[in-house]
Amino acid sequence: MNAETKLSTLIAVYLALIILLVLTALATALPPGPWSTPLALLIAVAKMAIIFAYFMRLRWEGGLVRLFASAGFFWLAIAGVLTLADYLTRHEL
Amino acid sequence: MITEEIIAPRVPAPAPTYLNAGHTLRSWLCTLDHKRIGLLYLFTITFFFVIAAVAAALMRWELLTPQPDLVTPDFYNRMFTLHGVLMVWFFLIPSIPTVLGNFILPLMLGARDVAFPRLNLASWYIFVAGGLMALYAIVAGGVDTGWTFYTPYSSTYSNGYVMMMAAGVFVAGFSSIFTGLNFIVTIHQLRAPGLTWFRLPLFVWSLYATSLILVLATPVLAITLLLIGLERLCGVGVFDPKLGGDPLLFQHLFWFYSHPAVYIMILPGMGVVSETIACFSRKRVFGYHVVAIASLAIAALGFLVWGHHMFVSSQSVYAGVVFSLLSFLVSVPSAIKVFNWTATLHRGSISFDTPLLYALGFIGLFTIGGLTGVFLATLPVDVRMHDTYFVIAHFHYVMVGGMVMGYLGGIHYWWPKISGRLYHEWTARVSALIVFIGFNLTFFPQFILGYLGMPRRVHMYAPEFQTLNVLSSAGASILGIGYILPLVYLTWSFFHGPKVSSNPWDATGLEWQTDSPPPEHNFAQIPVVTAEPYNYPPLA
Amino acid sequence: MSRAPSLPSHFSTVEQRSVANHLGLWTFLATEILFFGGLFVCYTVYRIAYPAAFVAGSHHLNFWIGTINTGVLLTSSLFMALADRAVKRDRRTALRWCLLATWLLGAVFLGLKFYEYGEKYHEHLIPGPNFQLNGPWKPQIELFIFLYFTMTGLHAVHMIGGLTALAWLLWQNHRGRLSPEHPAPVEMVGLYWHFVDCVWVFLYPLLYLIIR
Numbered sequence: 001m002n003a004e005t006k007l008s009t010l011i012a013v014y015l016a017l018i019i020l021l022v023l024t025a026l027a028t029a030l031p032p033g034p035w036s037t038p039l040a041l042l043i044a045v046a047k048m049a050i051i052f053a054y055f056m057r058l059r060w061e062g063g064l065v066r067l068f069a070s071a072g073f074f075w076l077a078i079a080g081v082l083t084l085a086d087y088l089t090r091h092e093l
Numbered sequence: 094m095i096t097e098e099i100i101a102p103r104v105p106a107p108a109p110t111y112l113n114a115g116h117t118l119r120s121w122l123c124t125l126d127h128k129r130i131g132l133l134y135l136f137t138i139t140f141f142f143v144i145a146a147v148a149a150a151l152m153r154w155e156l157l158t159p160q161p162d163l164v165t166p167d168f169y170n171r172m173f174t175l176h177g178v179l180m181v182w183f184f185l186i187p188s189i190p191t192v193l194g195n196f197i198l199p200l201m202l203g204a205r206d207v208a209f210p211r212l213n214l215a216s217w218y219i220f221v222a223g224g225l226m227a228l229y230a231i232v233a234g235g236v237d238t239g240w241t242f243y244t245p246y247s248s249t250y251s252n253g254y255v256m257m258m259a260a261g262v263f264v265a266g267f268s269s270i271f272t273g274l275n276f277i278v279t280i281h282q283l284r285a286p287g288l289t290w291f292r293l294p295l296f297v298w299s300l301y302a303t304s305l306i307l308v309l310a311t312p313v314l315a316i317t318l319l320l321i322g323l324e325r326l327c328g329v330g331v332f333d334p335k336l337g338g339d340p341l342l343f344q345h346l347f348w349f350y351s352h353p354a355v356y357i358m359i360l361p362g363m364g365v366v367s368e369t370i371a372c373f374s375r376k377r378v379f380g381y382h383v384v385a386i387a388s389l390a391i392a393a394l395g396f397l398v399w400g401h402h403m404f405v406s407s408q409s410v411y412a413g414v415v416f417s418l419l420s421f422l423v424s425v426p427s428a429i430k431v432f433n434w435t436a437t438l439h440r441g442s443i444s445f446d447t448p449l450l451y452a453l454g455f456i457g458l459f460t461i462g463g464l465t466g467v468f469l470a471t472l473p474v475d476v477r478m479h480d481t482y483f484v485i486a487h488f489h490y491v492m493v494g495g496m497v498m499g500y501l502g503g504i505h506y507w508w509p510k511i512s513g514r515l516y517h518e519w520t521a522r523v524s525a526l527i528v529f530i531g532f533n534l535t536f537f538p539q540f541i542l543g544y545l546g547m548p549r550r551v552h553m554y555a556p557e558f559q560t561l562n563v564l565s566s567a568g569a570s571i572l573g574i575g576y577i578l579p580l581v582y583l584t585w586s587f588f589h590g591p592k593v594s595s596n597p598w599d600a601t602g603l604e605w606q607t608d609s610p611p612p613e614h615n616f617a618q619i620p621v622v623t624a625e626p627y628n629y630p631p632l633a
Numbered sequence: 634m635s636r637a638p639s640l641p642s643h644f645s646t647v648e649q650r651s652v653a654n655h656l657g658l659w660t661f662l663a664t665e666i667l668f669f670g671g672l673f674v675c676y677t678v679y680r681i682a683y684p685a686a687f688v689a690g691s692h693h694l695n696f697w698i699g700t701i702n703t704g705v706l707l708t709s710s711l712f713m714a715l716a717d718r719a720v721k722r723d724r725r726t727a728l729r730w731c732l733l734a735t736w737l738l739g740a741v742f743l744g745l746k747f748y749e750y751g752e753k754y755h756e757h758l759i760p761g762p763n764f765q766l767n768g769p770w771k772p773q774i775e776l777f778i779f780l781y782f783t784m785t786g787l788h789a790v791h792m793i794g795g796l797t798a799l800a801w802l803l804w805q806n807h808r809g810r811l812s813p814e815h816p817a818p819v820e821m822v823g824l825y826w827h828f829v830d831c832v833w834v835f836l837y838p839l840l841y842l843i844i845r
Binding site: 086087089090 | 281313341345346397403409410411412415416
Binding site for chain 2: 641642643644645649652653656657660661663664665667668669670671672674675678679682683686760761762764772773775776779780783787
């Protein structure tokens, strides 16, 4: 866990993040469509996954730490889904 | 021959304990010892309990007569808000975790302290800071929104000290979060050698489940309070209909925390009940694994049900149905625990010591409270009962009949460990009985009042409700006596009670393997665990 | 000069304390996910309710500053990761420069952010009594901008906390208290810093890039 990361890995990760940033910025120039938001979110999730895995070193951590790392998202999903269950069903079905 | 012994007999120096390791104020206020921090919390939450209880007494006094003749309506509103805010955030939520959890958890794990002792001390200071802010809000003029701070009243129209009160709760929330964080890491990392997860006492399991909720739910309360504060400050906000905002969004965010919060309040009490039932029946807890998993299930399922507070709020009916079904589901693990405790008592060798009296009271009263919760989870019933005294009776049965009795039971059970002395047993038993009688007399009439339609949070009522209200207020006076008595006899016993050995109850558990009171660093040598939990010898 | 503090008495091994620190910090980050998460829930509800207003509101934000700021933060995360690497290789000078670079980039981010806020002030787009806008969906655009200020403001507060922690690290390094035997402060601040970066990684598309 205390092992250091290779410099080349960190640089490659950084370049990947910058490329994703450029892609997501360029995507706004494309014609808008139903895929615009999912694409932007997908790129954001990819960036976060890379940061979590390489900068925050989850790639080299054990299962317990990874569980702790993912718990917050899971619980946030509960909050979001059940709240939306109200807002999305206020009309007559 | 005259020796020194005759003129000045040698008195053995008192054994070093955490209590005499330093007598200065500074040694208490700068302590890193989890046991001293537990006592600091004990004094603090008792202080807030007394203030909140006085507010309740004033309300019950007003409600002796149907007319509003004691206090103004505004004052009454500020009283029930004060009562709710202080009782929920400054008494119930901290109670068992910060007092008994801080004191006992490391001992139960065979550890010398929690994982982050400095964070533990910081948690207490943060708690005190939050409490002072809340007190300032009360003294400066009070808040009349109810402890639930519903928008748009709290965000736009109320003229009280909403921001200061919300800020106090916000700050105290961080104390909760840090305590939960500390406990989670402690339980994972600081267990004694051989103490595997399924050898842990059930009190530890319940504290772990409680800590999960503390850590995952409280931040949402924090952001919600921040949003109210911003709305009051800026004049606009996310709950403001003028901007297209929805006041109900506040309720979703608020109850996402506040429903799991009630499980923060009850789970530690359930843990105490498991410990005391096992000890005073001299039997291992029936279905240990099931009870342990049920604690986690309560914590997890408790996050899925918050909409049952919002059935009549204009929430979608379809969401209401979903929340209703999930609410039925969350009652199952709690009921499982009640069955397991009953099965533990069955054919046990029972001694009716005070901790067991409180545990038995808990089981009965929590069952009634829990059942009425299922009633309220039923949509058509709630449509009628919402905002009536039926709801008040329900939650006081689980919170006071359940949790406060669990807290008192735990205090009495571990008192010999904390103080090194015993309280007077018959005084304590009578006191427990007074609490039980006073409690039921106070709150059972409120079920009936709610069923008959008396609304909550109002300082006056229709004349036909008077008899039941008088009974309830009479019960409250008796309950008050029941709470004052332990304050007196426990304090007395701390200084004058008979001293005890390390294990006066002959109970299992690592906390009983060290002296009463424990030395500063808990164990001379960290114990190694090889036995299953609750390994009481088989009964004849 | 002390290199690493001795192990506190309640821990039995250095490894045990290291795992405890990591579990503790990730638990704290879970609380941060839920803290910011409440705002994301609000955002989601209102974006579904008022899609046109959110598109219009997004156009009022400064796309270029937002994009440059994202790049600045990602670069600061790189330097933070390099700092973590440096402390484990016992390179105090490299550690100092990496921490300093992280701090400076964070400060640049905040500088650009407050410039942006100033722009909003001059455009009369601060939510409240001085909010002025012509066109449809004015109240809901005000709601969107309120969310923008709240979410980025809360993020900025966390950035200030991060800058304070980095300054403390620079001081700790100056006193020689960081080493391969005691990398925990750098590791823990690093985790926090990367997390705050991740929050921005989501804020950027959700606030600045709404095109539909």
